Amino acid sequence: MANISNEVRNYFKLDLLISRSCLTLRNLFLTRYSLFNNGQIWIDSAVHGNNYLTNVVPKNKKINLTPPQKKTVSNGDTNEWDVSTFTAILSFSDRPQTLNTNEIQKLDQEDLLIKQLKDLRNTLAHISSKSIDDTEFNQRWNDLSTILVAFGDIDTELDKLKDDSVFESPKQTINEENKNKALHLNSLGTQAHKDEKYSEAIKFFVQATVLPSVSDHDRATFFSNMAGSRLSLYKQQLYSVDNCEDGDITKELDRALKDAKQARKLWVTWWKAHFRVGQVYAILDDHDKAINSFERALALEPTKSEIQQALDESCILVNRNSRQEYLDPRENWKTIPENLNELKEKFGLDPEMVRKDRSLLKVIDPSMADVMKGHQFARGDIDVIQDYEQAAKHFAKAANAGNAEGMCNLALLFDKGLGVKKDHKVAREWFEKAAAQPEEHPRIKGMRNIGVAESEYALGVRYFEGISIRKDLAFAAYWYQCATDHGSAMAANSLGAMYLAGLGLDKNLEKGEELHELAAKRGDPVAMMTLAKLRLDKNDFEMARIWYDRACESDNPVAHRDRDNFIEDLEARQKYSPDMLKAMKTAANYMLSFQSKFSPSVASEIPYLKDYEMLCGYAKRGSITAKNLCRALEHYIQALNILLFCETLTEEQENIFVHELSECYRIEQIVAQIPAHTHKKVSNIIERVLSRCKKESNFIVSQLDEDVRVCYATLNLNSYGIIEEFVELCKQKYPKSVYFFLTSGAVHGFRRQSDTGLYNINNGLEIEPDNYELLYHKAVLLRHIGRDMNEAIVAYQKFIEIAPKDHRKIPEAYYEMAQCLKDFAPDAGMRWIQDCYKEGKQAEKLQLPCFLPYKSDNIAFIQPFIDMIEPNSNEEAEQACQIS
Numbered sequence: 001m002a003n004i005s006n007e008v009r010n011y012f013k014l015d016l017l018i019s020r021s022c023l024t025l026r027n028l029f030l031t032r033y034s035l036f037n038n039g040q041i042w043i044d045s046a047v048h049g050n051n052y053l054t055n056v057v058p059k060n061k062k063i064n065l066t067p068p069q070k071k072t073v074s075n076g077d078t079n080e081w082d083v084s085t086f087t088a089i090l091s092f093s094d095r096p097q098t099l100n101t102n103e104i105q106k107l108d109q110e111d112l113l114i115k116q117l118k119d120l121r122n123t124l125a126h127i128s129s130k131s132i133d134d135t136e137f138n139q140r141w142n143d144l145s146t147i148l149v150a151f152g153d154i155d156t157e158l159d160k161l162k163d164d165s166v167f168e169s170p171k172q173t174i175n176e177e178n179k180n181k182a183l184h185l186n187s188l189g190t191q192a193h194k195d196e197k198y199s200e201a202i203k204f205f206v207q208a209t210v211l212p213s214v215s216d217h218d219r220a221t222f223f224s225n226m227a228g229s230r231l232s233l234y235k236q237q238l239y240s241v242d243n244c245e246d247g248d249i250t251k252e253l254d255r256a257l258k259d260a261k262q263a264r265k266l267w268v269t270w271w272k273a274h275f276r277v278g279q280v281y282a283i284l285d286d287h288d289k290a291i292n293s294f295e296r297a298l299a300l301e302p303t304k305s306e307i308q309q310a311l312d313e314s315c316i317l318v319n320r321n322s323r324q325e326y327l328d329p330r331e332n333w334k335t336i337p338e339n340l341n342e343l344k345e346k347f348g349l350d351p352e353m354v355r356k357d358r359s360l361l362k363v364i365d366p367s368m369a370d371v372m373k374g375h376q377f378a379r380g381d382i383d384v385i386q387d388y389e390q391a392a393k394h395f396a397k398a399a400n401a402g403n404a405e406g407m408c409n410l411a412l413l414f415d416k417g418l419g420v421k422k423d424h425k426v427a428r429e430w431f432e433k434a435a436a437q438p439e440e441h442p443r444i445k446g447m448r449n450i451g452v453a454e455s456e457y458a459l460g461v462r463y464f465e466g467i468s469i470r471k472d473l474a475f476a477a478y479w480y481q482c483a484t485d486h487g488s489a490m491a492a493n494s495l496g497a498m499y500l501a502g503l504g505l506d507k508n509l510e511k512g513e514e515l516h517e518l519a520a521k522r523g524d525p526v527a528m529m530t531l532a533k534l535r536l537d538k539n540d541f542e543m544a545r546i547w548y549d550r551a552c553e554s555d556n557p558v559a560h561r562d563r564d565n566f567i568e569d570l571e572a573r574q575k576y577s578p579d580m581l582k583a584m585k586t587a588a589n590y591m592l593s594f595q596s597k598f599s600p601s602v603a604s605e606i607p608y609l610k611d612y613e614m615l616c617g618y619a620k621r622g623s624i625t626a627k628n629l630c631r632a633l634e635h636y637i638q639a640l641n642i643l644l645f646c647e648t649l650t651e652e653q654e655n656i657f658v659h660e661l662s663e664c665y666r667i668e669q670i671v672a673q674i675p676a677h678t679h680k681k682v683s684n685i686i687e688r689v690l691s692r693c694k695k696e697s698n699f700i701v702s703q704l705d706e707d708v709r710v711c712y713a714t715l716n717l718n719s720y721g722i723i724e725e726f727v728e729l730c731k732q733k734y735p736k737s738v739y740f741f742l743t744s745g746a747v748h749g750f751r752r753q754s755d756t757g758l759y760n761i762n763n764g765l766e767i768e769p770d771n772y773e774l775l776y777h778k779a780v781l782l783r784h785i786g787r788d789m790n791e792a793i794v795a796y797q798k799f800i801e802i803a804p805k806d807h808r809k810i811p812e813a814y815y816e817m818a819q820c821l822k823d824f825a826p827d828a829g830m831r832w833i834q835d836c837y838k839e840g841k842q843a844e845k846l847q848l849p850c851f852l853p854y855k856s857d858n859i860a861f862i863q864p865f866i867d868m869i870e871p872n873s874n875e876e877a878e879q880a881c882q883i884s
Contacts, residue, residue: 004300005131007132008131009167010131010134011132012269014124015124016161017158018083019083020153025086025117026078026086042078046074046075047076052073062725063088064748067755069082069085084121087118092728120147129295131299172215182214182218185207185208186205186218189201189225193225193228202233205222205229209226217270220262224276227279230255230256231280233252253280253283257277261277263277271298274297275293275297275307275310278292305423309425365444366401367397368398370403375391392419394406395409404449404452407430408431411428411430411458414430428459434452437452439452448486453488454488456482457479460479460483463475464494474505477495477498496511496512496513496516497530499511500513513531525555525559526556529548529558532546532551535547558852562852609636623806623848624806632664632671636661636671639661654685655704658711662708662710663707665710665711669714690709693705705733709734724744724751727740727744727747741760741767745758745778749777758781776799778795779796779813789820796813811840811847812840812856814839815836819858833866
């Protein structure tokens, strides 16, 4: 414990203070329960819990509980409720009409303190480093302790939590006989676990936990071990053909979570307890909570690789960055004969001469023999069968001899878990060793040291994505720059994108374009496409066509697919008048300058304004989706004009701005990309208008008031706690406004409160039964709840029936329907799953160019299943796309 930094200690002291508030909030709940129920006393029992969940919570529609919280409430033991559960219930419980003025004032004061406590708790939970400096600590401590003292806590008792003694073993009366017996039972349980006799291990751990007068730290160990055995038992039963004893293996996860939390409660500064809680949440697919627990564990024990590994995997899943091929600078590995044939086709090089030249390198650099052997086993060669374990051995031998290429390729194997155990940290270490090698080959003067630039680029990716290390855009830019200096095309492209977007660096459009041109000249096909579009935006038609043609010649499938649209756009622009071209160029530069960091409410970074002409063309040909996007863009442009050309706004201009922006949000909010550097200005306008409306009256409805509420809710969409409460008030004031029900449903969905989200979506559908946006959200929430997949499928089918055929979610609806059966009844509908997959692929062909290439998070999960049903499905799908 001595190695824990002062900043981390500060964090956990505050966390203890938050945990202490549970006792205060529990007492507050018991008091209010009696006050609201004619003096009836709450009894901690399942009877009271079920009654409260069944009869009270549904009537208080503002109370939004997650499924785990509902389960805890139904158990009825308020000692097990957490801060979030208490604050959700206390903040939104309906009050009886019989309260007197003093009681109402007292409740209002308490509600204000509860909200402050909730906000402080949420802020603390989102500090990923789990460390707080002394100045911030003292401020937050004072804020928290003031709230608790106001609720009746004793300040001298709170001060005791400030002492570092909370990180030491508590002073307890220990019964040595019971202690020894408990430790013996723990050793028996540990051995049973090693022997994979998990049920037997659990029994030993249970016996150890119930023995009295045993230290809290020992008991925490027993509970942690018991949680580990329950997780192993769950996995064992999950993959077993036999039915489990109680017929419901998920109960083991519930028990494991309860045990892990008990271990954490007994020993709040033990990394293993937090790690165990994170493991359970990860299996429950609640990766946000898993990350929070893993971050706490890592803060307490930063040297444990298993924590970092688990944190990496959850981060990858949450951020949908599980693209391991993206970490490979040379992307997909082709067989050696394929590579040699490619060299022959592109450059006329004789494959046999290339092999002889490479053989000569072995003489100059003996470690190259192992590198080449490694490539043969990794990729496959004539008379060499692919074998990743052998590849790893040869790359490791070369790496240990100081060969940068061997280091880089060994890192790639560790990153993908090919031939070696997957380990992102070890991969990073090998990338770092390779990047530290000289740029020039140590034995061959003038030759590039292969593996150096590739590793520098891989390190840039890791810092950019936050894989195995804390995300740091400045370091990402540093490594991309190093790799660019050493010849990497992909790094130049990535660095150029950072300059264009102003991510981690000062925005520099000229520098960004220069880097894309450099990457394109080095052969990066993605950079070629980007450069072609940049040239087109500048009305440099000749170079735009040249670079797009080169992207196609580089076998870029996206370039091939979008070629007709690009040429159509190019030829259309060539017909414009000089004045129109100048105006479009100005608009394009404006959008590029706005393309840095967008407000949290924006769901996409596609520059829709640039695509306006294309969308108009599709709208004229009958596309409802394109028509909606154009309408939304027209409102957004009106709002932008007010921002651009008015330094200070009159109240009337502010009102017009709010109206235009709200109309855009109502039609299609993804086109309203508010830039980061104007986000504050936009927020201030919206808050001023909202304040003016509130001053008039909270009860008077008006179009402006509704508009500004739409803007406020959308602009702050990622501040779930704030928006959740705000939208509840909006629904009450504007009960016919579908937008607020849709927003409320979406927010609850983001927070994994699917039941509550569905309740709001269904309320919206009562107003507009054929609103296809609501129907899609309904289907998604039903799928997440997982109780009735048929109901979810019916909702998806109705969405597909009503929505425009080119709606961007139509393919996803088909893929998600396939997921419904794949996950819950794979044997019942294999052909149906395949049909959904094919329908999704057909629907992709109807998508507008701005939504292509179509991205679906579900394809990766469905494809292996489709391949099992029909091994050639991938080839057929590709052929179908080519034929179309």
